Amino acid sequence: MQKVKMAILVGFGTLLAVAAVLFSQQPAVPLTNADVVKMVKSNLPESVIVSAIRSRGGNFDTSPDSLIALHKAGVSAAELDAIMGASATPATPRPATDNSVAPNPPVTPPSGQKFALPSVTLIQGGASQKIPMEKTQLAQTKTKPTSMKSLASDSVVTQSMQAGVYTATSDIAMHTNSMVGGSAVQEAGSVFSGVLAQRKPAVTYVWGVPNPASTNVLQSDTPAFAVDFSAARRVNPDDFEPVLLKLTPAQNTCRIVGATQGKQDSDASPAADWEIYSHFMEERVPVNAQKLSPGKYQLAPAAELEPGEYAVALRPISKTKKFAGSDIARAQGEGLVFDAVWTFEVPEDK
Secondary structure, three states: OHHHHHHHHHHHHHHHHHHHHHHHHOOOOOEOHHHHHHHHHOOOOHHHHHHHHHHHOEOOOOOHHHHHHHHHOOOOHHHHHHHHHHHOOOOOOOOOOOOOOOOOOOOOOHHHOOOOOOEEEEEEOOEEEEEOOEEOEEEEEOOOOOOHHHHHOOHHHHHHHHHOOOOOOHHHHOOOOOOOOHHHOOOOOOOHHHHOOOOOOEEEEEEEEEOOOOOOEOOOOOOEEEEEOOOOOOOOHHHEEEEEEEOEEEOOOEEEEEEEEEEOOHHHOOOEEEOHHHHOEOOEEOEEEEEEEOOEEEEEEOOOOOOEEEEEEEEEOOOOOOEEHHHHHHOOOHHHHHHEEEEEEEOOOO
8 A cells, every 4th residue: 555655746746846847948028917816806915017028028008097007907017017017018918719809019229230329429539438318207397498407496307316216117118028137227217106196187297317417527529429229229310310319407406408388298209290309499509510311410519519508419300200108108219219318418518
């Protein structure tokens, strides 16, 4: 009898081992909103849920209403961030019986290149040095955009900038099929405070960059730049051009880049229907720009720069170009191009 029991136990253990091997060889089935809610309701640790989302990916519905529903169901901010990050990377499709939305088809970069983040290189004295890319924060205020100074003195704007409100986490923007790393964009806050905020009919959206001054202090007031956004993901390089902007310091917390008016929920819509730039307010500096090829430029100010804070930015050539607000809020695709800045300071002694 003892030998029979031992044989049964050995056989059962062998079956478990075989099942484990077969299970490990099965492709991970992407998760859905319902899967995450089920795990939350089962009181699984937050770290386990986040790990599952990141490792298995998902076909998530990230519309504003769905995000609000997830929040009400008890899904934490960390879990929501993981969902947004997984949504930015195409996942393995589910079987045809599943009703989840299929991921967007892959985009082929020009001339067979790999996708690459936009870059700006400072050229001076025969040497070249890359300027780190920074991601602007997006704040909302009731103040009308009459001038950059009025926005810089608006406490709502500066408090939002300081708290990192209405911005997407950098790792969401950087999930471009693991072709580029997330360290190139500076992290600043979470998108969910904007999505879940109280809605109002119309507001002023303000783009700002953290910190009162740039860490890039130039030794010349006539710098030159090489700009390359030829292989930016989901972007037609012929739609954009580089510009030079004068930034406005705001209450020792940030620098205002520009502003425009829009509906309260404009930054949550996935539809490309927001004419951000048609009435955008910013302080452009005259430049000499030479287009070398689609997405590649040489840029220099037309005259000596006065002391102050500046940034190279990428702007649509057509003022009527429309953007998806969700791309702007998450800094992905064309939103990443519009939100990115490369800041520098011209000191007083120059």
